[in-house]
Amino acid sequence: MKTLPLGQFIPGDSPVHRLDPRVKILTVLLLSIVILNSGAVEGLVVTAFLLAAVVLSGLSAGRIAAALKPLAWFFVLLFCLHLFFTDGRPVFAILPAVTHEGLERGTAVTWQFVALVVSAAVLTMTTAPSELVGGFEKLLRPFNRLGVPSHDIAIMVSVALRFVPTLLEEVERMREAQVARGADFGRGGLIRRLRKMATLVIPLVLCTFRRADELALAMEGRGYHRGPRTYLRELKFTRVDYAALLAVTAFLIGLEALRFLPL
Amino acid sequence: MITAQHLVYRYDPKDAPVLDRVSLEILEGQYVAVIGPNGCGKTTLVKHFNALLVPQDGEVLVDGLSTRDAKAHREIRRRVGMVFQNPDNQIVGMSVEEDVAFGPGNLGLAPAEIRGRVGVALETVGMLRLARRAPHSLSGGEKRLVAIAGVLAMRPAYVVLDEPTSYLDPAGRERVLNVLWDLRQEGISVIHVTHSMEEIVDADRVVVMSEGKILRDGAPRDVFREADALRAVGLSTPQVTELMGRLRALGCEVRPDVLSVEEAFREISALVGTGTGGGR
Numbered sequence: 271m272k273t274l275p276l277g278q279f280i281p282g283d284s285p286v287h288r289l290d291p292r293v294k295i296l297t298v299l300l301l302s303i304v305i306l307n308s309g310a311v312e313g314l315v316v317t318a319f320l321l322a323a324v325v326l327s328g329l330s331a332g333r334i335a336a337a338l339k340p341l342a343w344f345f346v347l348l349f350c351l352h353l354f355f356t357d358g359r360p361v362f363a364i365l366p367a368v369t370h371e372g373l374e375r376g377t378a379v380t381w382q383f384v385a386l387v388v389s390a391a392v393l394t395m396t397t398a399p400s401e402l403v404g405g406f407e408k409l410l411r412p413f414n415r416l417g418v419p420s421h422d423i424a425i426m427v428s429v430a431l432r433f434v435p436t437l438l439e440e441v442e443r444m445r446e447a448q449v450a451r452g453a454d455f456g457r458g459g460l461i462r463r464l465r466k467m468a469t470l471v472i473p474l475v476l477c478t479f480r481r482a483d484e485l486a487l488a489m490e491g492r493g494y495h496r497g498p499r500t501y502l503r504e505l506k507f508t509r510v511d512y513a514a515l516l517a518v519t520a521f522l523i524g525l526e527a528l529r530f531l532p533l
Numbered sequence: 534m535i536t537a538q539h540l541v542y543r544y545d546p547k548d549a550p551v552l553d554r555v556s557l558e559i560l561e562g563q564y565v566a567v568i569g570p571n572g573c574g575k576t577t578l579v580k581h582f583n584a585l586l587v588p589q590d591g592e593v594l595v596d597g598l599s600t601r602d603a604k605a606h607r608e609i610r611r612r613v614g615m616v617f618q619n620p621d622n623q624i625v626g627m628s629v630e631e632d633v634a635f636g637p638g639n640l641g642l643a644p645a646e647i648r649g650r651v652g653v654a655l656e657t658v659g660m661l662r663l664a665r666r667a668p669h670s671l672s673g674g675e676k677r678l679v680a681i682a683g684v685l686a687m688r689p690a691y692v693v694l695d696e697p698t699s700y701l702d703p704a705g706r707e708r709v710l711n712v713l714w715d716l717r718q719e720g721i722s723v724i725h726v727t728h729s730m731e732e733i734v735d736a737d738r739v740v741v742m743s744e745g746k747i748l749r750d751g752a753p754r755d756v757f758r759e760a761d762a763l764r765a766v767g768l769s770t771p772q773v774t775e776l777m778g779r780l781r782a783l784g785c786e787v788r789p790d791v792l793s794v795e796e797a798f799r800e801i802s803a804l805v806g807t808g809t810g811g812g813r
Contacts, residue, residue, distance in 0.1 A: 403627075485622050
């Protein structure tokens with residue numbers, strides 16, 4: 271019911287689950303660069319890599335499909351745009367808009383987006399939100415001296431994530447309160463329904479501000495201050511993490527470098 | 534010791550003061566109940582104890598540290614833990630254990646030390662089992678207990694709770710009250726703001742507030758003896774105390790300062806002359 275975009279964390283004990291979140295974050299970053307630069311050969315290799323990651327993490331095909339589903343229309347649109355609006359040799363004589371080049375581009379671009387979403391989904395499904403935040407925080411920590419407040423960003427993100435379900439519950443309560451007084455959210459045209467949503471948004475915003483006020487007070491009461499703090503779990507690279515990071519980096523950089531070799 | 538001296542506070546300079554020259558002392562290890570009708574200044578008073586509010590006139594000292602000294606705020610807030618009314622607005626962590634770790638993390642403790650404290654705090658409130666759960670999946674009573682654990686992980690000498698049992702079902706309420714009782718056994722001072730008279734009959738001390746002033750301050754037995762004074766400011770006494778008062782009005786010879794069902798039973802059975810008291 272209460273899902274975040276891309277796919278919620280699915281607890282597990284797979285090798286991918288156990289990796290340090292930083293390894294996974296860096297892998298996804300590198301992978302994204304490779305995906306956006308890749309041609310057909312790299313594409314196949316990356317697809318194999320992603321498949322391996324999904325299998326290793328023990329995620330079912332259904333889970334991955336569920337992550338892709340909300341974007342299905344976007345993928346179709348993307349594919350069609352390239353299919354119909356790329357100049358080149360027609361595939362069918364009667365349908366000159368559809369070209370070989372269009373088919374190729376459409377497939378390549380759509381694949382790129384699907385691959386990006388799948389890699390992000392594997393990351394978020396195998397990493398607890400708190401670990402994810404912790405991983406980002408630790409990766410950003412070296413930039414503290416450049417004025418990047420990594421600790422404050424981490425608190426901001428984790429508080430935001432923590433309040434998503436609470437606020438959803440609140441919306442539901444408000445909706446029920448209004449339905450109980452005769453409001454009808456189900457019927458009417460789009461504009462009508464949007465206008466009705468506004469009657470939920472305004473109290474929600476006000477309520478959230480009040481919550482934020484109290485939360486700030488509570489945080490202050492528990493000794494919150496800007497800048498460095500410590501955590502329950504301080505992330506630590508194990509030997510496996512080092513090996514995995516090294517292997518993945520070498521693999522992906524090698525893949526990139528391949529394109530510059532005269533083959 | 535927390536000392537308030539001639540404490541004055543108003544939210545709006547034009548209004549009458551919410552706290553009007555309040556003075557009181559809270560000793561370490563004491564269980565103090567603060568009661569009074571809505572708007573009497575209870576919450577405002579307790580917010581002064583951990584420097585969330587700073588007196589506009591007068592002074593608040595926590596173990597000798599003045600809340601006026603901004604540099605002392607961190608230490609004051611470590612010593613005086615505060616549990617607010619709505620646990621939803623004070624749980625920061627994405628899981629129970631991470632929330633409890635928030636305070637110790639702010640103190641900059643090492644992960645091993647944090648882990649130890651989180652374990653002890655969750656054990657104290659009986660929530661160790663749910664350490665990994667997400668806060669929004671907990672019941673109201675469990676959320677309260679997590680909020681209390683979050684404060685305990687700071688190893689405070691005083692814990693202030695603002696209506697910790699409101700909106701709870703009887704079982705949740707019982708659990709929270711038992712935890713408060715345990716804290717007192719451990720020598721932690723509990724400052725318990727409440728509307729419920731039944732909850733505070735076991736307190737060491739009851740502070741009754743009305744219109745920004747302290748109306749009564751004493752042992753529950755002494756405070757509840759003066760039912761009329763309490764009624765005048767819109768407060769009631771525990772039901773058994775009320776019952777004894779009515780019997781006395783009828784001319785029955787019962788003690789006026791009865792606080793528990795057990796005591797009331799003994800008085801009445803002595804009166805009726807059947808049971809010999811003691812047993813149920």
